[in-house]
Amino acid sequence: MxxxxxxxxxxxxxxxxxxxxxxxxxxxxxxxxxxxxxxxxxxxxxxxxxxxxxxxxxxxFQDVEGVKHVAELGILFLMFMIGLELSPARVWSLRRDVFGTGVLQVGLTAAAVSAFAFAFGNPPGAALTIGLTLAMSSTAVVMQLLSRGQGLASPLGQACFAILMLQDLAVVPILILVEGLGGNGTGALWPVLLLALAKAALTIAAVYLIGRRVARPMFAAFAVQRQPEVFVALILLLTLGIAAATAAAGLSMALGALLAGLLLADTEFQYEVEMIVEPFRGLLMGLFFMSVGMELDLRTVAEYPFWLPASVVGLLLIKAAVVALLLWRLGVGQAAQAGLLMGQGGEFAFIVLGYAVTAQLLPAQTGQFLLVVVSLSMLAAPGAAALGQRFAQWWETTRGGFTAASAGPGAGERPRAGHIVIGGYGRVGRLVADVLARHGIEHVAIERDHHLVAQGRHDTQNVYSGDASMPHLLARLGIGECAAVVLTMDDPKAALEAVRALRRHYPALPVFARARDETHARLLKGVGANEVISETVESGLQLARFALSSAGMPEGAAGFHIQVERAERIATAAAPLDRLP
Incomplete structure (x- = not known):
């Protein structure tokens, strides 16, 4: 090199x-x-x-093809992260939207676009190819726009995701159909298409059922060692391995990456894995969008100063109208927002149009024109989405529209505001969690020791593997909206690091910590803990109270003296230290 x-x-x-x-x-x-x-x-x-x-x-950039190959990894990791965010139960609940709304969206959009393409002089096979290609939206663009403000958890986000999932499933049938149109082999096309659909269903079921039994035990076996490089290797193996398996079966690699994320959804590793993948995903997604910009040839734009903008606007309007019609149940504002969000062309077009030109189904000039249309529509997507959001807000505030409520939290999802975050799930952490649960207070715990995590998840789904000193990981547990953080870790150094990190990122958040002894308690108070309980002091004071009672002191007097002693020691712990480590 x-x-x-x-x-x-x-x-x-x-x-x-x-x-x-x-x-x-x-x-x-x-x-x-x-x-x-x-x-x-x-x-x-x-x-x-x-x-x-x-x-x-x-x-x-000169080697655009090389950049595009690397940029495709960004789509894979985006789909992996989407899979992590969705519980399998929620995916199953979307089946009607996937096979109902999704099929109708692809079919109606393809029919409308094909009709326009045929009216402009394209042969029937070419017009159908254009319609099917432009019916697809960009998973990368839509998910990137939905990821802000927890948009994926809303009914609008769930409906858009269902449509995108169907589009990913439709990749193989459309490729087979285009291949048949290019080779004029339409007579034997439908049996091949049905066989491909059956193979796709079997592949997805096999990957999920087998992977679910392998992925979690594999991560659990290596989690004990707490080696980040092992986690990175396992994540890459899982994501790229399943993506390669689905590609070998003739399905989309993006669909395989989504399945890989679903295998770890609702497990104790969900948020820890997400924090590891996030930086890679951000960089690779940036490279993907940059590669899309490289596809734009400004000379083509200059050659068609009217038809290119008209085609982009027409594509956005047709797809927006179809999606809005299908999602009318969300209300006029939300339906229009979803339509404008899904109006752009997708990355799938770069594959199909290239193949259609090679098979001489489309002229090279038409293929280049359509590639620029897709690229410009993706470039216009943020503006269209912002316009849709503003229209939805205006409609709901001025026309008495409604905003559908977000789906309630399912297993493994972030708790609602006002919950308690527990750092450490050993004996003390479990005791705190039991008391909170008995009084109906929501809580979520994070623990480094995988054995303790595995034990805790037998009783509750709200225990995750990770380090409480990582604020970005805690942010995924809703720490910005929680009522307080309770730190119960055995490791004194880990507790100090957690308090420091929490105070740096969340200065107003109440933090209560368990201390090993009085010195450790003073250190925790010095770095910002609101209240500290020393396990040695508390156990010593309780034993002293029993001893005083046994020596003849009245119960009330013994309790009073122990309370005075406790207050003095708490005041001592609050005194500043001359030097903190």
Whole structure:
């Protein structure tokens, strides 16, 4: 490997490192920013001037195909994260939307777009290919837009996800159909199509049933060692392995990655795995959107100054109208928002259109035109989604519309506001959890020791594997909305690190901690714990009370003296230390 081989990687990291903070500062949508970066630094942007100015070749992307192959990993990890967020029970509850709304969306959109394509002079086979291709939406774009503000948990998000899931399932039948249209083998097409659907159903069932019995025990076996690199290796193995298995069966790799995430959903590793994957996913998703921007050829835009914008707007309006009609039950505002959110073309178009051009089903010029239409529609997606959201808010506030309530939390989902977060699920943590449960107070616990996690999950689903000193992990447990945090860890150093981290990120959050002794209690108070209970002091005071009573002191007097002693020791623990570690 030479420096030239690393040029594309270094350029992407440089652009990401400079652009992301700037976009955050300017409050620019990151997806839109990466699309524009791909357009500017791609082969059709500054790269097109590399012949006249050779130095531009060093600061532009030239190997677009290589970038696209790596960028596809971003889609896989996005789908893996979506699978982690969804419980299998919730996925099953969406089956009517998947096979009802999803099928209708693809069928009606394909019919409408095909009719327009046929009216503009395309042969029937080409028109059908165009309709099926443009009926698909971008999973990466829609999920990225829904991920803000917990949009995936809303009825609108669930309905959009169901449609996207059906679109992923439809990839193989559509590819077979396009292949048949290209080869004029329509006579034997339907048996092959039905066989592919049966194989897809069997593959999904086998992956889930077998993987569910293998994935969790495999993670549990290595969790005892607490080695992050082992977790990273297992996550990559699970995600890429199942994606490769579904691809070998003729299904979408993105669907395989979604199944991989579902295998770990509702397990104790859900949030820990999510924190490990999140940085990789963010970078790779940025690379994916940048690769989409590289596909835009501004010369094609200049050749069709009217038809390109008209085609993009027409595609958005047709798909928005179909989706809004199918989701009318959500209300006018929500239905319109969903339609504009799903209006863009999808990454699937890059595969199908390339194949259709190779099979001479579409002319090369038409294929390039449609690729630019899809790319521009993805570029317009954030603006269309924002417009839909504003329309929904306006409709609901001025026309008396309604906002469908979010689905209630299921097993393994983030608790509602006002819950208690328990750091450590040993003897003391379990006691605290039992008392809270007896009084009907919601709680969620996090524990480093996998054996304790496994024991706790026999009784409750609200115990997760992880480290309480990681605020971003605690944020996934709803710590920003909780009533308090109770730290009960045995390890004094871990408790100190957890209090420090919580005070740094959540200064107003009540934190109650268990201390090993008086010195440890003073340290915990020094770094910001609101209240500290020393296990040695409490056990000693209780034993002292029994001893005083046995020596003849009245019960009331013994209790009074022990209370005075407790108050003095609490005051001592609150005194500042000269030096903290």
């Amino acid at each position: 030479t420096i030239a081989d690393l040029r594309e990687v270094l350029l992407f990291l440089l652009l990401a490192g400079l652009a992301v903070p700037l976009m955050q500062r300017l409050k620019v949508n990151q997806m839109l920013g990466f699309l524009l970066l791909g357009l500017v630094f791609g082969p059709h942007g500054l790269g097109s001037w590399a012949v006249q100015a050779p130095w531009l070749a060093d600061i532009t």
